Amino acid sequence: MNRLIIAATLGVSLVLSGCAQQGLYGTSYSRSQVGQAQTVQYGSVEAVTPVVIEGRTDGIVGSGTGAVVGGIAGNQVGGGSGRTLATVVGAVAGGLVGQRIEKSATERQGQEVTIRLDSGRVISVVQEVQEGQYFQPGERVRVLGQGGSLKVTY
Known part of the structure; x- marks a missing residue:
């Protein structure tokens, strides 16, 4: 027993x-984020580095x-x-x-995505890898922002 x-x-x-x-990852949202306005910026991926998210x-x-x-x-x-x-x-x-x-x-597999925004500014965002799909250098992406939080998505 x-x-x-x-x-x-x-x-x-x-x-x-x-x-x-x-x-x-870029397509998951917490309940508190639903319905909240986000800024949208466009850019191109410059580099991707695999990382481990604790x-x-x-x-x-x-x-x-x-x-x-x-x-x-x-x-x-x-x-x-x-x-x-x-x-x-x-x-x-x-x-x-x-x-x-x-x-x-x-523990999760992540990726650090370095992006050159259309404004010329370069940023880096770390997020979980979704379904084994890494971003690739040269890809066009959207960067969604709310407060201090950013997500990278297509």
């Missing part, structure tokens, strides 16, 4: 951590779930005060492992 609880908790953790990160490290899902699973596993060891110590150590270790799993599971 305990193995079933641990397996279910880990499965839910991985699913939630994968869903928790909003897409960081995974989430807020630990809400990963370390929380890991701590629960680790605590349950630690509670199965020994008896008396030894069991209490094992539960605490298991919870701490599980939290750390869960946080690392969450970070790894939410």
Whole structure:
């Protein structure tokens, strides 16, 4: 029964951590961006550099779930005060492992796109690679802006 609880908790953790990160590519929008005016600039891609976008490290899902699973596993060891110590150590270790799993599971492939705008200004925008498609030097693109946030799209 305990193995079933641990397996279910880990499965839910991985699913939630994968869903928790909003897409960081040019065609994804947060709810707060919908209906908001954006500036539009046009330009040409000068260079594209592959980058890695770090995974989430807020630990809400990963370390929380890991701590629960680790605590349950630690509670199965020994008896008396030894069991209490094992539960605490298991919870701490599980939290750390869960946080690392969450970070790894939410890491994304990105691209730094350097663009020469039609105005002559050169900018660089980092965003997630969508469906394995990198921008290519020479391509014409739109740069959408809202506040300090920019997105590159076709």
